[in-house]
Amino acid sequence: MTLWPDDLVPAGSLDWELKATAWLLDRCPSEFRTYEVFKNHPAALGHVAINHLEYQVESIRDSYRSARKGVRLEPEVLGELLEALEHEGARLALELQSAREVVSALVDTR
Numbered sequence: 001m002t003l004w005p006d007d008l009v010p011a012g013s014l015d016w017e018l019k020a021t022a023w024l025l026d027r028c029p030s031e032f033r034t035y036e037v038f039k040n041h042p043a044a045l046g047h048v049a050i051n052h053l054e055y056q057v058e059s060i061r062d063s064y065r066s067a068r069k070g071v072r073l074e075p076e077v078l079g080e081l082l083e084a085l086e087h088e089g090a091r092l093a094l095e096l097q098s099a100r101e102v103v104s105a106l107v108d109t110r
Contacts, residue, residue, distance in 0.1 A: 011105040046103030
């Protein structure tokens with residue numbers, strides 16, 4: 001199952017590597033745009049972007065696991081928190097899979 005991002009042109013399209021680089025940078029802290037290595041070397045950016053997304057997914061999972069005992073919240077607030085964490089975890093997991101597809105395509109074209 002391919003999870004190419006809906007908001008990115010297909011691999012091989014005109015200027016797709018530039019657009020893929022911008023797409024990956026959008027998944028990273030904004031400061032990453034200040035480093036030439038990330039703009040000029042998609043494989044380097046891909047490596048760091050995937051690691052960044054992996055850590056975000058794991059952080060959401062840790063927050064979910066610890067929410068019941070680590071935070072004193074009213075039951076309805078805890079329920080809202082867990083629901084938000086579930087949603088965000090699923091979104092980030094899909095982003096991670098899409099990022100892997102994009103990086104694979106970038107590396108394969110080089």
